[in-house]
Amino acid sequence: MTRPFLAADFVAEEVSARTGFAGNRLDRLAEARDESTMPAALAHGEARGYGIARGRLVVDFSESPRGLIPLPELQQLQPKADRAVLLGFDGDAPRLAVPVAADPDNLPAPYKAVDFRSLAIQGLLPADELGQVAQAGSLLNWHSSARFCGRCGSPTELRDAGAKRHCPSCERDQFPRTDPVVIMLIVSPDGEQCLLGRSPHFPPGMVSALAGFVEAGETLEMAVRRETFEEAGIRIGDVSYHASQPWPFPHTLMIGCMGRAMETGIVRDEAELEACDWYSREQVLEVFAQSNAPGEGELSLPFPMAIAHTLIRDWAEGRASL
């Protein structure tokens, strides 16, 4: 690489850039890869890897927390070398994700395994590295779900340093899966309230924006309307895009939208939501002012790392429009 794909004066004020896991600036060079790419990357003097132990990042706590570890140091954690993937390049230096067999609950000092949510919430890593970890998590989750060919059932092989898998039996190539999800802040017809719901798995008292997978044959706007109607029985008029976020659980793209309700009478899907209600701008601002973590206080909202937080805060503070 002679020239980075992001200009130095890259847009810092972009809303998507404010979401958790969004900071990845590696050059992936997926199109330029072949079977020589991984051996060359492993042999590079500046190669570093993220160790992933059962879905958690191995963090070196010897000094300030460090996620990116020289490959020789990862040896003691029983790396699964045949499952390692190349994330991309930081300048010329290869950055890898390396699944390790070591027990995440009993790593040798100075290593500890930290789940991705905690990494983001606690700000343990620089934004760029947190974004690389999200890429690592999504890719490894997909690889472990695509070890056999869905078309013919034969074992597949990792190719192009992890940019695809190949079925030697039926010759099919498969590429990493990314699931688009719409997450929408629905605003009342008069613009003064927003619709928030409670999933059964949320901490006590926490509410958030509604969300759901985009289904086959939908535009984003139609997915927002369908999901909102399914979960809350509310019909939606105008929809606008606000921001997006990579979400490595297991390999999701969160697409954040605003939607204008055409009615206020909620018909809650009781299987999906424990509660669903309209909240005024003042109620929401008061919760933000208290800075409650999710589950603290009577009412709480998602952590700043979640795009739901961005949507709700930008609306409440007047930075999101329809």
Added chain:
Amino acid sequence: MTRPFLAADFVAEEVSARTGFAGNRLDRLAEARDESTMPAALAHGEARGYGIARGRLVVDFSESPRGLIPLPELQQLQPKADRAVLLGFDGDAPRLAVPVAADPDNLPAPYKAVDFRSLAIQGLLPADELGQVAQAGSLLNWHSSARFCGRCGSPTELRDAGAKRHCPSCERDQFPRTDPVVIMLIVSPDGEQCLLGRSPHFPPGMVSALAGFVEAGETLEMAVRRETFEEAGIRIGDVSYHASQPWPFPHTLMIGCMGRAMETGIVRDEAELEACDWYSREQVLEVFAQSNAPGEGELSLPFPMAIAHTLIRDWAEGRASL
């Protein structure tokens, strides 16, 4: 269903609604399905199905072209009943997609098999039905690629009338895959030109907006920047969302964006693009005025059914902003 999820005064001016394949208004009720759903749908007096023969729609040309066919009439086309999927409900009436074994090149009169692109270009079906066909194509393409479990290699079973597949061996559920693709009209720093490229598989003389799959761990904005740099060597500042489109080849969600170039010197990826150049607003408007089909004349642009057309036309006519 007692109430449709789309209000009668549903936003007609939405840009996404102007793209091909976007008209689907079925109530899918995916969450409400179980193993009784398909038998009930098949037994419903108003049930209708789209026959799909090797990826093409069976159209009845006896009077005006008809895609939605009563199930008894599909019998003569050797339906693969165990692979049929429920798309959703039009009011109370079930709408299905039924793969048929009949040879698409030798169907009995009055049936002919028409590929999805031609359906959209020729306007053979109402927009709502064309959208349902896109859903059918995406779903059936996915089902045929997920017949075996990617995690354990065992045969999977269609469940919930096609809303998922289940692996009886490892108990994993799999849901239909939708691949997000960014397609972006890149505008020159002064706003007066746009960047269009030629893929080797385009008809002679046709150029279009650049596009590529969203990769793991990216925001939409970063995917636009990475793809544009990979294909054209151009670095991008501001990015904005314009519209989206379902695209059943094989199961894609096109996410249309505008992007502002920070430089004009093109470094073309010669493997991906035969040509890539800046075109003035006047050049583009002149091509639209000629109404050339792709491949006609010296220079041509995509058909109106493609979101690339929407992006280019909306920019040229001043309806798209950054």
